Amino acid sequence: GAVVSQHPSWVICKSGTSVKIECRSLDFQATTMFWYRQFPKQSLMLMATSNEGSKATYEQGVEKDKFLINHASLTLSTLTVTSAHPEDSSFYICSAYVAGVPGELFFGEGSRLTVL
Amino acid sequence: QKEVEQDPGPLSVPEGAIVSLNCTYSNSAFQYFMWYRQYSRKGPELLMYTYSSGNKEDGRFTAQVDKSSKYISLFIRDSQPSDSATYLCAMRGLASGGSYIPTFGRGTSLIVHP
Numbered sequence: 001g002a003v004v005s006q007h008p009s010w011v012i013c014k015s016g017t018s019v020k021i022e023c024r025s026l027d028f029q030a031t032t033m034f035w036y037r038q039f040p041k042q043s044l045m046l047m048a049t050s051n052e053g054s055k056a057t058y059e060q061g062v063e064k065d066k067f068l069i070n071h072a073s074l075t076l077s078t079l080t081v082t083s084a085h086p087e088d089s090s091f092y093i094c095s096a097y098v099a100g101v102p103g104e105l106f107f108g109e110g111s112r113l114t115v116l
Numbered sequence: 117q118k119e120v121e122q123d124p125g126p127l128s129v130p131e132g133a134i135v136s137l138n139c140t141y142s143n144s145a146f147q148y149f150m151w152y153r154q155y156s157r158k159g160p161e162l163l164m165y166t167y168s169s170g171n172k173e174d175g176r177f178t179a180q181v182d183k184s185s186k187y188i189s190l191f192i193r194d195s196q197p198s199d200s201a202t203y204l205c206a207m208r209g210l211a212s213g214g215s216y217i218p219t220f221g222r223g224t225s226l227i228v229h230p
Contacts, residue, residue: 006159034217041124043204043222044160093159097216105150105206105218107159 002028004096006108013084014116021079021111023094029074030096035067038091038110050077084115119143122205122221131230135192139205139221142186146207149181150218151190154202163203164190195228202226 003026013019023033031052036044048056048069056069066088068080081088093110122139129135137151148167152160164179166172172179178191188207192199202225206218 004159032216041223041225043122044220046217049217091157095159099216104165104216106162107152110157110159112157 002026002096002098002106004030004094004106004108006094006111008111009109010112010114012114012116015085016083018080018082019084019113021081021092021094021113023077023079023096023108025075025096025106028096028098030077030098031074032097033071033077034095034097034105035069035077035079036093036095038093044093047079081113084113086115089113089115119219120205120207120221123224124222126225126227128227128229129195131195131197131228133195133228135195135199135226135228137190137192137203137205137224137226139188139207140186141188141207141219143207143209143219144183144186145209146186146219147210148208148218149179149188150206151177151179152204152206154204154223156201160204192226195226197228197230200226200228 005024007022033050035047047062048058050056050069050071052071058064071077095107120141150165151163153163154160169181169183176193180189202223204223205221208218
């Protein structure tokens with residue numbers, strides 16, 4: 001299957017700082033990437049859909065100014081958590097959608113964010 | 117009612133048991149069904165996918181879809197401790213209709229003890 005690399009896997013930051021998470025498709029081009037947030041023992045919560053070269057589409061209730069998503073190339077999408085607060089602590093996962101490929105949705109390893 | 121319902125468990129079974137994991141859904145537009153396995157603090161990993169009703173087998177795993185009942189299952193034969201993980205079902209409508217964004221179940225936590 002297609003490989004999606006997510007970095008960093010774990011980050012600790014101070015309240016008020018910004019954190020950037022990168023999601024790369026290693027052996028394919030992904031025109032569409034999804035960003036999810038997952039709380040312990042909960043399912044994946046879709047935050048936004050990111051299409052290369054255009055603005056991300058955010059789900060209802062997700063603050064676009066707080067969670068900045070950039071999809072500048074076909075192999076890289078980034079999520080920046082701005083002015084992070086402890087309530088932003090969570091597990092963030094990206095996935096790449098590849099139409100026509102069996103399975104079609106490939107996930108990164110996830111990034112655990114802890115805001116102190 | 118959520119679009120996709122999945123019992124969170126945990127489901128605890130002895131090694132070697134046959135495991136049955138299930139999801140029900142309410143949206144008849146769902147046509148593409150997937151099962152993911154997620155180990156603790158890792159991203160989900162695709163296990164199986166299918167378009168049609170019926171069974172699809174891959175090694176120890178069998179995915180079953182019953183569209184008339186809006187019910188999907190994942191069976192694991194000869195379960196191993198390494199199968200201990202959370203299993204998420206996911207489904208979506210036809211991509212051509214723009215509904216390629218999948219809807220996920222909550223995930224079922226499976227524990228296989230030696």
